[in-house]
Amino acid sequence: MKTSIKNLLKKELRNKSILITGGTGSFGQNLIRYLLKNFSLKRIVIYSRDEKKQFFMSQSKDFNPENYKNLRYFIGDVRDYSRLNYAMEDCDFVIHAAALKHVSIAEYNPMEVVKTNIMGANNIVQAAISNNVKKIVSLSTDKAVNPINLYGATKLASDKLFIAANNIVGKKKCIFSIVRYGNVVGSRGSVMEIFKNLCKNKNNIYPITDSAMTRFWVTLEETVEFVLLSLLRMQGGEIFVPKIDSIYIKDLVPAFNSKAKIKIIGLRPGEKVHEILYSKEDSESTIEFENFYTIKPQIKFTTTKTNYFLTPLGEKGKKVTPGSEYNSFNNPSFLSVNELKRLVKKY
Numbered sequence: 001m002k003t004s005i006k007n008l009l010k011k012e013l014r015n016k017s018i019l020i021t022g023g024t025g026s027f028g029q030n031l032i033r034y035l036l037k038n039f040s041l042k043r044i045v046i047y048s049r050d051e052k053k054q055f056f057m058s059q060s061k062d063f064n065p066e067n068y069k070n071l072r073y074f075i076g077d078v079r080d081y082s083r084l085n086y087a088m089e090d091c092d093f094v095i096h097a098a099a100l101k102h103v104s105i106a107e108y109n110p111m112e113v114v115k116t117n118i119m120g121a122n123n124i125v126q127a128a129i130s131n132n133v134k135k136i137v138s139l140s141t142d143k144a145v146n147p148i149n150l151y152g153a154t155k156l157a158s159d160k161l162f163i164a165a166n167n168i169v170g171k172k173k174c175i176f177s178i179v180r181y182g183n184v185v186g187s188r189g190s191v192m193e194i195f196k197n198l199c200k201n202k203n204n205i206y207p208i209t210d211s212a213m214t215r216f217w218v219t220l221e222e223t224v225e226f227v228l229l230s231l232l233r234m235q236g237g238e239i240f241v242p243k244i245d246s247i248y249i250k251d252l253v254p255a256f257n258s259k260a261k262i263k264i265i266g267l268r269p270g271e272k273v274h275e276i277l278y279s280k281e282d283s284e285s286t287i288e289f290e291n292f293y294t295i296k297p298q299i300k301f302t303t304t305k306t307n308y309f310l311t312p313l314g315e316k317g318k319k320v321t322p323g324s325e326y327n328s329f330n331n332p333s334f335l336s337v338n339e340l341k342r343l344v345k346k347y
């Protein structure tokens, strides 16, 4: 991150309180590590359900409340409005990263995913408005674009709730935006984790669902910086999409193990061959900036008139070509096997 931008963020976050739902997850932990290292926040509230994850996190030296007096661990479920409402007291910012995110698990437990990803999102919106939280950013996924699985559909519904929230704030000064990106390298339950285990167990057969499959590919560090930058860029109602790399999933196999053989096992329920970050249908509302896109809200807000072509950081954007699409296959930026080898070594 450029020093000038980091300085702006330092100013924005100094002595403020932030609540992170899903603070014990892959994204949450990386965000919190970055916040502790770079900024002087008054309070960082970690909000999640499982006491075991919180316990082990609080025992590690990176997140020990003995070393970091501004860290607070809150057990709570996003399905529980009253607990959320209490946890958000005096918070200036909320980053909503809690979700159920496994495509196949969602297909088998549909109502559970609806309760967490949709009802939970609505609770965040209501609690944030009730506590006058200034800025709320919710994390979205490429699977929410033209969804074919329940996980994606619930994240799309969640995105819509956050966008519409800008219309129900009344006199409160809360703004809500979304950050949407693709597969995160090495996040919990990712293909990297599966291949790492095969490598460890000296298994030479690597399952791939479709040999043509591509995916967007982004590191946790990139997502953390992009989400923090969105706190400076957001005016309310936008979906921010970073320009990121793509990979062929089959290229991961030689990156892990040059002797491995690929076994094609067929697409799983709800799986696409390529993912989309902005669709042809979104293109009329999509603005291109140097390193990212903004999808502006399609509904009109009654209270504000925002120029989404100019960010508060002075970045100027232009309309994308109508009918264009940003998908993991037509992405101009693909990682090579050698680049993947370097990533795998670090992981």
Ligand SMILES: NC(=O)c1ccc[n+]([C@@H]2O[C@H](COP(=O)([O-])OP(=O)(O)OC[C@H]3O[C@@H](n4cnc5c(N)ncnc54)[C@H](OP(=O)(O)O)[C@@H]3O)[C@@H](O)[C@H]2O)c1
Residues within 6 Å of the ligand: 021, 022, 023, 024, 025, 026, 027, 028, 047, 048, 049, 050, 051, 053, 076, 077, 078, 079, 096, 097, 098, 099, 100, 101, 116, 120, 139, 140, 141, 142, 155, 181, 182, 183, 184, 185, 187, 188, 190
């Ligand atoms: N990983 C990716 O490749 C990727 C890509 C695009 C977008 N995203 C989005 O990024 C966000 C973060 O993903 P991640 O990879 O960090 O996920 P993760 O590692 O699975 O972490 C999920 C977090 O959410 C918490 N959580 C789950 N259900 C909850 C509930 N009902 N109430 C409160 N907390 C709950 C979990 O803790 P407990 O289980 O203890 O509650 C955990 O802290 C998600 O919104 C996901 O959709 C992820």
